[in-house]
Amino acid sequence: MGNKVVTFTEDQFNAYQDCTYFTKKDILRIFQRFHKLNPNVIPVEMSEVIASTLKVSTCFLEEMPEFKANPFNKRIFRVFSSDGSSHLTFNEFLDMFSVFSDAAPRELKISYAFKIYDFDEDKELGRNDLHKTLRCLSRNELTEEEMSFVVNKVLEEGDLDDKGSLSYMEFEHIISRDPDFLSMFHIRI
C-alpha cells in the first residue's frame, strides 16, 4: 500500500482471513478495487462499522471490467447484497470476490451459481428462471419459440422428478460433473 494509514486492524484482518478464502494481501488488493469505485466517498480507513454499512451503488459496481460485460451482473450484486438492494458494502464486496476466487470450494461456488440463476428466489429453477437466464444470455435475441424449446430440453435433461423445475440437488448433480465449471466460475483478482 505504501501509505501509513491503517485500513484494517489486525483483528479485522484475522476475521476476514478466517471467513473468506483470501490472504491479507488479497484483502488489501480487493480493498484497492473497492476504494477505486468511488474514491471521494469511500474512506481509506475501514472500521468494522463502515465495512458493514457503507454501500456502493450498483452503477459504480457495474463499471468494473470484471462485471461490465457480464450479463448476470445485476443479479450477482443482488445475490451478494444482504438486503436485496444490489448495492454492496465492503464486506459483501469481499464476499463476492471470495466466492469467485480459485480457492473457494466447489460446493460453495455451485450454491452461489444456483442463487444467481434463481431469479425469483424460490430455491427452485422454474421455467421462469430458465427463461430469464436465457434472456440474459442472448440479450433478448431469441424468439419465444426457441426459448421454450431450450427450456423444455433443459428440464428434460435435468428434472429428475418431473416437477417442471430444477431443485438444488438436481442442479448440483449435473453441474458438479462439469469439469469446466470451476475454471469458468472464477474471477481473477
Next chain:
Amino acid sequence: MFSNNKISPLPNNGVVDDSSGSQVSQRRQAVVTVEQNSQIWTPHLSERLRRRTEFGELKPTKKSSGNLEQKIIQIRRFLREVAFKLEPWRESVKAIEGHHGSGVASYFLFLRWSIYLNFGFFMLLFGLIVIPQVAFKKKNYTTAVLGINSSYVHVNYSQHCSQQYILNYSSTSVSEILLDFLQGTGWMEKTPLFYGYYEGKELNYDKSYIIPLAYILVCIFSLIYSVIMMAKKSASNFQDSIYDATPSSHYQFFTLVFLSWDYTMTDEISAKLKLKSLKKQIISELTDKQYRQKRKNLTTYQYARIIFIRVLVNIFVLLCLGTGAYLIYFTTQFTTFHVKPDEFHGHHESVRFLVEYLPSITISALNGFIPFVFSFITKVEDYLPQNQVIIILIRTILLRLASLIFLVASLYKEVMCTPKDNCNVGVADCPPLRCWETYIGQQFYKLVIMDFLISFSLCVIVEPLRKLFSRCLKISSLEPQFDVPKNVLDLVYTQSLSWLGFFFAPLLPCMVLLKFFGTFYLKKLSALKWCAALEKPYKASKSQSLFATVLMISFFFCCLPIGYIICYVPPSRSCGPFRVYNNMYDILTITVELWPLTASMIVRFLSSSAFILTIIVILILFLYHCAQRGSAQNETIKLLRKQLNAERKEKFYFMMEANNTATIVAENKASRKQ
C-alpha cells in the same frame, strides 16, 4: 435471503396451501429443517463475522480450529501469498482470459507448463553434462577410460578415428558464419550444442567425473523427469475430468444454459461476440437435432453412399500420409547424398542453404498445408459438426506424429547403411557420416529453427495482414481466429522435437525453451491484437485432457528410438562420449561390473528379463484391478442417481399424502362443526 438463521419459506410448489391443518405444518417444518441442515446456503459475510466472534465459527466448509491448525493455516496463507507473487504471467493470462475466455487461456497455461518442463530439462542437461565438460576443457586435466580392459572398449580405434574427424570450414565472411549458425555446421559443429563435442573419458581434476556415464544417466533421468511432470499434470487434469462420469452430450442444453457464460470474460466486445456465438450455438443445436432426425430416416442407398464416401476419404488420407512419407524420405536422402563437402564450392551459398534445409521445409510445409486439405475433405464426409472437429484433429495429430516417425526412419536408414569402414563411417554408396549423432542433432536443430521461423512469421506477418485485409475488404472469414487445437499441436510437436533431439544435441531443450518463451509473447500479441474471438467457444477441460494424452503418446514415440539407439546402434568411433564403446549401453554394464559383487548381482537380477516380466504382469493385473474398480464406481454412480430420483419422488409423494390427510382432517372438522 437464504440465510440459515431464519426459517425460510418452503418452495412454493402449489402442493401445500397455508390453510392446511397443523399436521401439515408439522411435516412442513420437518422438511424445512432437513433442507436447513444440509448447510447449502451460506450466510452473508457480515453474519459470518458476527458468528465468528460469538461462536468461533470459521469458513462455511471448515468448522474446527485448534492451535496447531491455526499455525498450519498461517503457513498456508504465507505460501499462497508467495505463490501469488511468483506466478509468472499472471496478468497476461488474466488479460487473455478476459478477451477470449478460459478455453484460450488454457492454451497459455499449457504453454507455461511446457516452459517449466523445458526449464527443468535444460537445467539437468546443462548443469550435469555441459558445465562439467566445458569447465574441464579450460583446465589441465588427466583422463582415463572407464573399464579399459573390458572387452567392450576399443581405445586404439577411437584414437585413430578421432584424428580423422576434422572439419574443413572457412568462416571468414559474415554470411558463411550466419549460414553455419542456421545449419549447425562448420564452426557450430564442435560446440557443446552437439553430441560430438563431448569426450568419452573419465576426467580427473581433483575429483573425477565420468562424462559417458553422466551423459547416459542424465539423459535417462531427464526422460523420467518428463514422465513425472506429465503424470503430475494429467493427474490434476484427471481430478477435474473424474467428475465427468456421465457423457456431456447427456446434458447438452443444460450446459448451454448454465455453463456457457464464462465469468472470466472482461472484454466487452468479446463478450458481445460470445453472446452472439451462443445464440448461434442454440440455433445450431436446434438444427442439429433436426439433422439427427433426418439421419435416422436414411434409406439404404443414402447410407451406403455415405459409407462409400468415407472409405474413399480415408484412403485419400492414407495416400496423403504416404506421399508425405515419401517426400520426407526423398528430401533427407537428397540432402545427404547430394551435398557432399567437396561439392559445396560449386554452388552458390543460398542453394546450399536451401538444400540443407529441404527436409525441414518439407516437414513444416506438410504440417502447414495438409490440415487444410483434411478440414476441407472432412466436410464431404457428412459427420456431425462436433465429430467433424474431432476427426480433423485426430488426422492432424496422426500427420504430425507420422512426419516425425518418417524422419526418424529415414535418418535411421542412413545411419545403419552398410558397408562401413573400421571407423564406423559409411563407404561406397553410404553417406560418409563421421559423427552420425551430431548429424541427427543437426537435423533436429534445423527443425526447431524452422519451426520458430514459421510461427514467428505467422504471428508477425501473416496474421496482421489477414486482419488488415479483413478490415479493408470487410470479409470476416479472413480475420484470423485463435485456433486452440492447432496451437497446442504445434506446441506438442516442438516438445517432441526436444525429446527426440536432446540426446544428440544436449542444448536443444534450451533452444526449445527460448522458442516457447518467444512463443508466449508472440501468441499473446496475436491473441490480444490480431485474433477475433472464437466463434465456437472452446471447452477448456476437453482440450486439457486430450492434449495431455497426445503429449504422453508422443513422448513414448520419442522414447522408443532413443532407447533403441542406446541399446543397439553402435556409436560413432570418432566423436562423442561413447566412442570407445561397442554400444552406448555398455558404459552402464561396465560400471555395474566394477561394483562390489553383491551390488552388481542385485542390479543384474533387477535388469533380468525374468524380473521385468514379473513386474509387467503385476502392472497389468493392477491396471485390470483399477479398470474394474472404475467400472464398479460407475455402476454406483448410476445407482445413486436412481436413488436420488426415487428419494425426490418419495418426498413429493409424502407431501401429497400429508396434504390429502390435512384436507380430510379439515373436512372432518368442518362436518363436525356443522
